[in-house]
Amino acid sequence: xxxxxxxxxxxxxxxxxxxxxxxxxxxxxxxxxxxxxxxxxxxxxxxxxxxxxxxxxxxxxxxxxxxxxxxxxxxxxxxxxxxxxxxxxxxxxxxxxxxxxxxxxxxxxxxxxxx
Numbered sequence: 001x002x003x004x005x006x007x008x009x010x011x012x013x014x015x016x017x018x019x020x021x022x023x024x025x026x027x028x029x030x031x032x033x034x035x036x037x038x039x040x041x042x043x044x045x046x047x048x049x050x051x052x053x054x055x056x057x058x059x060x061x062x063x064x065x066x067x068x069x070x071x072x073x074x075x076x077x078x079x080x081x082x083x084x085x086x087x088x089x090x091x092x093x094x095x096x097x098x099x100x101x102x103x104x105x106x107x108x109x110x111x112x113x114x115x
Contacts, residue, residue: 002109003060006102010053010067013095018046045074049096056103060110064103071096 021042026035052070056063075093079085 002102002106006064006099006106007053007057010049010096010099013092013099014046014049014053017092018043018050021046056100060103060107064100064107067100067103068097071098071100 022036022040025039025042026032029035029038049067049070052063052067056067071093074096075090078093079090
């Protein structure tokens with residue numbers, strides 16, 4: 001159950017933030033398809049998160065640890081690196097390492113069940 005909450009929660013968060021990051025800055029490049037394509041590097045962190053979710057699907061412990069590390073980096077990068085601080089961004093980015101820890105807990109519980 002925990003793995004499904006983590007998997008689908010992270011996919012939902014990453015998908016929404018990917019769409020927002022690509023579409024929000026595309027108007028600065030003239031909008032349309034060209035603006036989306038030129039703004040697509042802003043979506044790379046969220047594409048990486050989606051890849052990590054698929055890694056965690058196959059190897060829960062390894063993927064969960066990677067998600068926790070990348071989530072902690074995202075919390076720092078988006079909240080404490082610059083002059084901007086918003087509580088909603090802190091809450092949203094804090095969900096990422098929390099969901100990664102659900103993968104680790106799920107791995108631990110399943111390894112205890114096998115013993």
